[in-house]
Amino acid sequence: MSAYLVRRLFESALILIGITLVTFVLLYLVPADPARQIAGRSATVETVQNIRDQLGLNDPFFLQYWRYLTALFQGDMGRSYLQRAEVSELIATRLPASLLLMVAAIVTELAFGLTIGIVAALRRNKPVDHGLMIFSFVSISAPQFVIGILLLYVFAVKLGWFPIGGYGTFAHVVLPAVTLGFLGAGWYSRMMRSSVIDVLGQDFVRTAQAKGLGKARIILRHVLPNAILPIIAMIGIDIGLFMSGIVVVESVFGWPGIGQLAWQAIQRVDIPVIMGVTMVSATAIVLGNLLADLVAPLVDPRIKMK
Amino acid sequence: MLQDLLTRPRAAFGLFIIVLMVGAAVFAPWIMPHDPFEQSFDGLSLVGAPLPPGGDFLLGTDLLGRDLASRLILGTRTSLIIGVLANGIAILLGAGVGITAGYFGGWVGAILMRFTDLMMAFPALLLAIVLAAIFQPSLLIVALVIAMVNWVQMARVIYTETRSLAERDFITVQRALGAGHLRILLKHLLPHLLSSIVVFGTLGISTTVLLEATLSFLGVGVQPPMPSWGNIIFENQTYFSTAPWLVFIPGSAILLLALAFNLVGDALRDILDPTLKGRH
Amino acid sequence: MNQPVLTVRDLSVQVATPSGAKMVLEGLSFDLRAGETLCLAGESGSGKSMTALAIMGLLPKPMCRIAGGSVKLGETELVGLSDAGYRQIRTARVAMIFQEPMTSLNPLMTVQQQLSETLLEHGACTRAEAPGRALQLLRDVQLTEPDRRLKQYPHELSGGMRQRVMIAIALACDPEVLIADEPTTALDVTVQAEILDLIRDLQRDHGTAVLMITHDMGVVAEMADRVVILRHGCEVESAPVRDLFAAPQSAYAQELLAAVPRLGSAPPRPAKPQGPTVLKVDDLTVRFDVTGGLLNRVTARVHAVEGVSFDIRAGETLALVGESGCGKSTIGKALLGLVPWQGSVLVNGRQTRGMGPARLKPVRRDIQMVFQDPGASLDSRMTVGDQVAEPLLIHGLASGSELTDRTEHLFRRVGLSPDMMARYPHEFSGGQRQRINIARALSLSPKLIVADESVSALDVSVQAQVLGLLQEIQDEDGLAFLFISHDMAVIEQVADQVMVMRLGQVVEEGARDAVLRDPRHAYTRRLLSAVPVPDPTQLRHERIETESLGSPIWPAGQGPEKLHLNAVAPDHRVAV
Amino acid sequence: EVDENAPMGGSMIVTYKDDVATLDPAIGYDWQNWSMIKSLFDGLMGYAPGTTTLRNELASSYTISEDGLTHIFKLKDGIKFHNGREIVASDVKFSLDRVTNPETRSPGAGFFGMIAGFDDWSAGNGEGLSGVKVIDDKTVEITLSRPDATFGHVMALNFASIVPKEAVEASGEDFGREPVGSGAFKLAEWSPGQRVVFERFEDYHRANLPKLDQVTFEIGLEPTVALLRLQQGQADIPGDGIPPAQFLQVMNDPAQKAHVIEGGQLHTGYITLNTQMAPFDNVAVRKAVNMAINKDRIVKIINGRAVPANQPLPPTMPGYADDYEGYAFDPAKAKDMLAEAGFADGFTTELYVMNVDPNPRIAQAIQQDLKEIGITAEIRNLAQANVIAAGGEADQAPMIWSGGMAWIADFPDPSNFYGPILGCAGAVQGGWNWSWYCNEDLDARAAEADAMTGEANAAARIEAWKSIYLDVMEDAPWVPVFNEQRFTLTSGKVAGDASLFVDPVHIPVNYDYIYSKEAE
Ligand SMILES: Nc1ncnc2c1ncn2[C@@H]1O[C@H](COP(=O)(O)OP(=O)(O)OP(=O)(O)O)[C@@H](O)[C@H]1O
Numbered sequence A: 001m002s003a004y005l006v007r008r009l010f011e012s013a014l015i016l017i018g019i020t021l022v023t024f025v026l027l028y029l030v031p032a033d034p035a036r037q038i039a040g041r042s043a044t045v046e047t048v049q050n051i052r053d054q055l056g057l058n059d060p061f062f063l064q065y066w067r068y069l070t071a072l073f074q075g076d077m078g079r080s081y082l083q084r085a086e087v088s089e090l091i092a093t094r095l096p097a098s099l100l101l102m103v104a105a106i107v108t109e110l111a112f113g114l115t116i117g118i119v120a121a122l123r124r125n126k127p128v129d130h131g132l133m134i135f136s137f138v139s140i141s142a143p144q145f146v147i148g149i150l151l152l153y154v155f156a157v158k159l160g161w162f163p164i165g166g167y168g169t170f171a172h173v174v175l176p177a178v179t180l181g182f183l184g185a186g187w188y189s190r191m192m193r194s195s196v197i198d199v200l201g202q203d204f205v206r207t208a209q210a211k212g213l214g215k216a217r218i219i220l221r222h223v224l225p226n227a228i229l230p231i232i233a234m235i236g237i238d239i240g241l242f243m244s245g246i247v248v249v250e251s252v253f254g255w256p257g258i259g260q261l262a263w264q265a266i267q268r269v270d271i272p273v274i275m276g277v278t279m280v281s282a283t284a285i286v287l288g289n290l291l292a293d294l295v296a297p298l299v300d301p302r303i304k305m306k
Numbered sequence B: 001m002l003q004d005l006l007t008r009p010r011a012a013f014g015l016f017i018i019v020l021m022v023g024a025a026v027f028a029p030w031i032m033p034h035d036p037f038e039q040s041f042d043g044l045s046l047v048g049a050p051l052p053p054g055g056d057f058l059l060g061t062d063l064l065g066r067d068l069a070s071r072l073i074l075g076t077r078t079s080l081i082i083g084v085l086a087n088g089i090a091i092l093l094g095a096g097v098g099i100t101a102g103y104f105g106g107w108v109g110a111i112l113m114r115f116t117d118l119m120m121a122f123p124a125l126l127l128a129i130v131l132a133a134i135f136q137p138s139l140l141i142v143a144l145v146i147a148m149v150n151w152v153q154m155a156r157v158i159y160t161e162t163r164s165l166a167e168r169d170f171i172t173v174q175r176a177l178g179a180g181h182l183r184i185l186l187k188h189l190l191p192h193l194l195s196s197i198v199v200f201g202t203l204g205i206s207t208t209v210l211l212e213a214t215l216s217f218l219g220v221g222v223q224p225p226m227p228s229w230g231n232i233i234f235e236n237q238t239y240f241s242t243a244p245w246l247v248f249i250p251g252s253a254i255l256l257l258a259l260a261f262n263l264v265g266d267a268l269r270d271i272l273d274p275t276l277k278g279r280h
Numbered sequence C: 001m002n003q004p005v006l007t008v009r010d011l012s013v014q015v016a017t018p019s020g021a022k023m024v025l026e027g028l029s030f031d032l033r034a035g036e037t038l039c040l041a042g043e044s045g046s047g048k049s050m051t052a053l054a055i056m057g058l059l060p061k062p063m064c065r066i067a068g069g070s071v072k073l074g075e076t077e078l079v080g081l082s083d084a085g086y087r088q089i090r091t092a093r094v095a096m097i098f099q100e101p102m103t104s105l106n107p108l109m110t111v112q113q114q115l116s117e118t119l120l121e122h123g124a125c126t127r128a129e130a131p132g133r134a135l136q137l138l139r140d141v142q143l144t145e146p147d148r149r150l151k152q153y154p155h156e157l158s159g160g161m162r163q164r165v166m167i168a169i170a171l172a173c174d175p176e177v178l179i180a181d182e183p184t185t186a187l188d189v190t191v192q193a194e195i196l197d198l199i200r201d202l203q204r205d206h207g208t209a210v211l212m213i214t215h216d217m218g219v220v221a222e223m224a225d226r227v228v229i230l231r232h233g234c235e236v237e238s239a240p241v242r243d244l245f246a247a248p249q250s251a252y253a254q255e256l257l258a259a260v261p262r263l264g265s266a267p268p269r270p271a272k273p274q275g276p277t278v279l280k281v282d283d284l285t286v287r288f289d290v291t292g293g294l295l296n297r298v299t300a301r302v303h304a305v306e307g308v309s310f311d312i313r314a315g316e317t318l319a320l321v322g323e324s325g326c327g328k329s330t331i332g333k334a335l336l337g338l339v340p341w342q343g344s345v346l347v348n349g350r351q352t353r354g355m356g357p358a359r360l361k362p363v364r365r366d367i368q369m370v371f372q373d374p375g376a377s378l379d380s381r382m383t384v385g386d387q388v389a390e391p392l393l394i395h396g397l398a399s400g401s402e403l404t405d406r407t408e409h410l411f412r413r414v415g416l417s418p419d420m421m422a423r424y425p426h427e428f429s430g431g432q433r434q435r436i437n438i439a440r441a442l443s444l445s446p447k448l449i450v451a452d453e454s455v456s457a458l459d460v461s462v463q464a465q466v467l468g469l470l471q472e473i474q475d476e477d478g479l480a481f482l483f484i485s486h487d488m489a490v491i492e493q494v495a496d497q498v499m500v501m502r503l504g505q506v507v508e509e510g511a512r513d514a515v516l517r518d519p520r521h522a523y524t525r526r527l528l529s530a531v532p533v534p535d536p537t538q539l540r541h542e543r544i545e546t547e548s549l550g551s552p553i554w555p556a557g558q559g560p561e562k563l564h565l566n567a568v569a570p571d572h573r574v575a576v
Numbered sequence D: 001e002v003d004e005n006a007p008m009g010g011s012m013i014v015t016y017k018d019d020v021a022t023l024d025p026a027i028g029y030d031w032q033n034w035s036m037i038k039s040l041f042d043g044l045m046g047y048a049p050g051t052t053t054l055r056n057e058l059a060s061s062y063t064i065s066e067d068g069l070t071h072i073f074k075l076k077d078g079i080k081f082h083n084g085r086e087i088v089a090s091d092v093k094f095s096l097d098r099v100t101n102p103e104t105r106s107p108g109a110g111f112f113g114m115i116a117g118f119d120d121w122s123a124g125n126g127e128g129l130s131g132v133k134v135i136d137d138k139t140v141e142i143t144l145s146r147p148d149a150t151f152g153h154v155m156a157l158n159f160a161s162i163v164p165k166e167a168v169e170a171s172g173e174d175f176g177r178e179p180v181g182s183g184a185f186k187l188a189e190w191s192p193g194q195r196v197v198f199e200r201f202e203d204y205h206r207a208n209l210p211k212l213d214q215v216t217f218e219i220g221l222e223p224t225v226a227l228l229r230l231q232q233g234q235a236d237i238p239g240d241g242i243p244p245a246q247f248l249q250v251m252n253d254p255a256q257k258a259h260v261i262e263g264g265q266l267h268t269g270y271i272t273l274n275t276q277m278a279p280f281d282n283v284a285v286r287k288a289v290n291m292a293i294n295k296d297r298i299v300k301i302i303n304g305r306a307v308p309a310n311q312p313l314p315p316t317m318p319g320y321a322d323d324y325e326g327y328a329f330d331p332a333k334a335k336d337m338l339a340e341a342g343f344a345d346g347f348t349t350e351l352y353v354m355n356v357d358p359n360p361r362i363a364q365a366i367q368q369d370l371k372e373i374g375i376t377a378e379i380r381n382l383a384q385a386n387v388i389a390a391g392g393e394a395d396q397a398p399m400i401w402s403g404g405m406a407w408i409a410d411f412p413d414p415s416n417f418y419g420p421i422l423g424c425a426g427a428v429q430g431g432w433n434w435s436w437y438c439n440e441d442l443d444a445r446a447a448e449a450d451a452m453t454g455e456a457n458a459a460a461r462i463e464a465w466k467s468i469y470l471d472v473m474e475d476a477p478w479v480p481v482f483n484e485q486r487f488t489l490t491s492g493k494v495a496g497d498a499s500l501f502v503d504p505v506h507i508p509v510n511y512d513y514i515y516s517k518e519a520e
């Protein structure tokens, strides 16, 4: 177990380092000069050169990368070029909002997705099932920003049930979380449905029936725990989707998370911030997957950590 | 297969929508009621507000006074071209990597799959935005960028499937018969992977259309004035409360297209996968 | 005799298929009395399982339904019983064990949980008593280390153990009727024998009525008091077991019984001229690495095959027997270069050690393999004609009309009509598919065919046909076979030489009659004694208990002790 | 005029979408933090509220030598930093040295180029600006290397704010998060991404100021949301302005319109035509383009929140030529001119634009106008940084629409519209003169005009600048499109002279002088 954990952590670290390299190369290729963004309009060409020198932007690529990597290993993500604040601090102030949104969205999508999936599977090929599956198709197909704007329009502007964007209370988190979780609810309901159907067809369910167990017990004790297994791995992968969704949803709802930070940073080639945000989201994705892999054996005794 | 699709109401509906949209894209010049680029003087109210649906402009006008219906019809082209192009590239890349890694395994496979893992961990949208910033967006670049983001899942799916197929008896038999790699790959593996590729392909088109819309929504997609459903929304989104039709009509178009491909893809999965026969 | 506990009258079951409703069971009637064992026998698909599920009220919904008839448990009519009514009866009065012990237990619950659940559901004991009762049940089914087993999950148990747990669950509430649907088909012969013994013992102690479903006439002969033979969902014959075996009335029963291979009844193998040696294997060793730890280093190895040596001459059949996992298939694969191996393999005089796929290609024209599962070894997306022709293309042996001619010839050779060539594998029955596999293997005119459990998946009658085909081919072409099987009776029919394997090593080898009629190694004897004898008049063999099998997995650097074979007779060697 | 006796007390909420980047006066350079810094920090010079009139701020007197090279500032008595320490002359030197120190990487360093010793110091040599001398605790003498009439304005820039050395050194790079100045307000709270709170600085050097006890900046509110907040009485000023989408709605509602104050802005939106790239190296082509753009329509597209422009300077800027006609909209004539220039069939070119609404829309309007005269302009819709990078290359961006990155004057002086964006100095790789327009003659006249110091020359100087800009238009390197107007919406709970709500240097409002009606 611990050897496994160590190896997985090591692999994850390698992946993250790989990501720093890819991002760094990409940003190196972006045809925009951060020094000019910093220098401002009144700057002379010499000043810009000077700033480039100071930031080491004139150094060869690998030297720059090496410098970044060594600093990163010491926990230093650098300073924002434009805000002059520690990237770690900028992220730290925004991460809680994003995490809150993410957790709320995961709860939303699981609550909806799993319930819908189970109900649809148990009412397979009945009108209820068809209705729910059409709903899930729609939710998979709907662009997040349209859903976001629609929810905002209907529930905040027209009905006034929720605040129109912003951050702070529970009411604030509802619409963004639903928007973000909407897509996931569709996926999960479909996966859960086929998973439940799969499990329902398995021999041990027949055994449970042959034992004379009640329907509720069969579903709760035998079907659901088995049906949920394939879903666990999905939750890990999901984090990646969230990271993408968050940029959009945060911009629609004015949610002060790292999606907005990333968007602004990309607009203005604030390289340390872009790197930082990429690292944080990649870490979240990697950790999510790792966590899913670590949780799986706890739920499923058959899986050995290898 | 077509017959199979048509007998399923949902898939038939999806197919119908797709045919409709392809038709709209192909015949756009003939069916557009107005010039989609013309910023018509009559297209704006006196104070410069867009016109709501109805009247001369069937679906209303956008903030520049252009006919929304015409722009939507022309936007079908963009969405479909991107969908097909990006998805095609993603499939080639993803299936190529997946099959190679899955069939040959060894260190080549290990390196390919580690790379795939790495790309998995990359926040996809960030990657797309950064790529879009490096290469000035054009239809082809946008398609490439989306393909870059989307091939990963394809590779994963195909890899897993190739791995399990490669273990199957009928492939072992081929090896025992002395068949070369190329023959095994093309004649035996590929036909079995084809259903996944087709299914993933159709589902991928919907993801692609959505991603293009998102990129356009963030302002890094297809270049104006070429309409794409995403950038129509992008240009007009802040007006959603005063001119909701500008957001929700193109939004519904995206939804409908993605829905159509999802429905067809899902039905194809059932039709092409014999183990799923009879339980949809 | 006492009143029947279970009365089935005119039972009919219908399934919905895409082409309309289909009767899979029609007008079946029988009685089952306490303490009696009734066997339902018949080929695959004859409706045996449907009968069992219909009685249990577990027919897969919504495709299947009872179309008519009655099932009475004592005085209770089961047909049309409500869900709640069925729940009280299941396991409490009628219990069932299923064919697949591997999948019939919930993988996420411990043995104890699954047992207690049953007990508590039917109020057989209180929650506090449950663990004790569960333990007692495990003792009753003679599970080793019952205390430990209670805490284990199904995947930690072997197939035999799981089937014992299933039986424990089935008997938890002391049911009047026990339905066992092919309870031993998925198990090794020795384990099968143990399970059958167990069921018999329990039945004796509890007076349970047993409805046993099987397609193995050996099992029927050993277990049944009475037999009902089904075919295409209809009863063909119903008779006490002795009567049936002594004088089957219906043509179908006669045919079925005739096809059953009987150990010890095979005619002597015809003497053959000593052909040239087509395969010479020396000290063949195959090990699979098990990796783990921080750096994913090899921590252990599966010693699948350890120092096996043998020769096969042209026109000769060498049979390889042994329990599941002993390395039989691995030997076959090694011979074709499908797994990495050490030692020496001479095919038709050519050393194949260290050859890559390219250099092995010509060798593969001399040695071919036919696998156990005829369906899985055919590509479902290619016509069978193309598949049979493919080896000729690969090796550039024919093309154009010559290719078609040769393919047609091969089809005819295995008893198939050439106009079937354009069909896909799923359009054939299991026996036909195996013929196609054989045709494909023959296409290269090999000197030796490795037949890996090539008839195990087939019904007895089909099995007999395929075996006949193989024999015919051997007689005509002087082909050599390496025949891998776990079925002693089959081996007796086809083998010239027999090699018994255990944990990757040979324990006994020699001429067929020497090994099968005069087994010297305890393990060989045990294998033989476990084979059910399809003759109800014959006394069952005394079971020979041996120590548990052990595992082929050894930590890196260690390995099993090497066995040496001693000659006990001119053509008969046994490990000491 | 400003009511000095307005009541004191009360508070106000201002909303913003984006986080405050920094409050360091040497760094902050966006319109959001510009006025916030103005309230937290003071420099030697400042502006009379609501006007562009220079006045002494921390300085009690400001004298300029005859030759215009030596400027002597005397500090007021008893002025204090927020940390309680009295401000002395060495703080002035420290502050100016700091902002021009290359290590500081201040985007405003270039403004101080006229101070003697700037070139050495900004190249990293020496111990600070040699031209800034501390005479005694109250007196600073600043020597210029050339006479410069804008120097007073430069000293009123945020970049010239006086900062306490000890606080700067204690905070290091984080000074922008923990600002200590001597302005009317001091920072009370900063929750990144959520809110920034200013509270009254009791020891402020002007009596009875500021009027408000507290100003709260709520961060992360989309303009649409901000407007709703305001309508519900939960905010007083939407810092990002009235959202374009709701502009008409607000203006059509008399109740709300009553709370809208309109004013000019020192802003010009323009299209640069790269004078070094064919075919824009042909002045006739540039003029034709000038005549092709339908500015009224573009103004309509942004709901009339601007006035069409015909010259670089905005109307509120001294030197604006009222009587100048510019190039009137005349596509027919433009087409003829193109034909004469040899482009009867038009040509294909590219138009760069920043990818934030409404700029892509405006670009499309421009595109359509160009198409009328046969020019096919492909739009390059890119992130801000990429547009700036493209403009800084001599041969990359033939046309750029400046929106989103446009020139808002740093100080109300005509010279501010010339140097980096129209002068030769900016027409270098990485520069901001995206037209790559370099007229040596005009450069010389600009230098002359800036050397005209003193009150007496003021009028002549303005005239000189006026003619410079009109001559620029002769070469037509730009198409001036519009001057944005300011529309400040308030909740009605805050009050003050109207000019305070459209203060030319304090955007959106002059925080120091407006007061709360609740305090009355
Ligand atoms: N779910 C189902 N839907 C449709 N047909 C079915 C279904 N299950 C079984 N059948 C059909 O019912 C018939 C009887 O099946 P049954 O399982 O009873 O056979 P069996 O005698 O138990 O065979 P085996 O020895 O292979 O288990 C077969 O023809 C089978 O194809």
Ligand SMILES: Nc1ncnc2c1ncn2[C@@H]1O[C@H](COP(=O)(O)OP(=O)(O)OP(=O)(O)O)[C@@H](O)[C@H]1O
Pocket (backbone or CB within 6 Å): C288, C289, C302, C303, C304, C322, C323, C324, C325, C326, C327, C328, C329, C330, C331, C486, C552
């Ligand atoms: N590729 C492999 N990797 C690791 N272990 C393997 C592999 N193939 C087979 N083994 C192991 O080698 C041993 C021998 O396997 P093999 O398939 O030869 O057994 P068998 O005698 O054919 O059994 P069965 O009768 O069940 O087919 C088993 O323990 C098996 O688990």
Ligand SMILES: [Mg+2]
Pocket (backbone or CB within 6 Å): C048, C049, C050, C181, C182
């Ligand atoms: Mg069965």
Ligand SMILES: [Mg+2]
Pocket (backbone or CB within 6 Å): C328, C329, C330, C452, C453
């Ligand atoms: Mg085997």
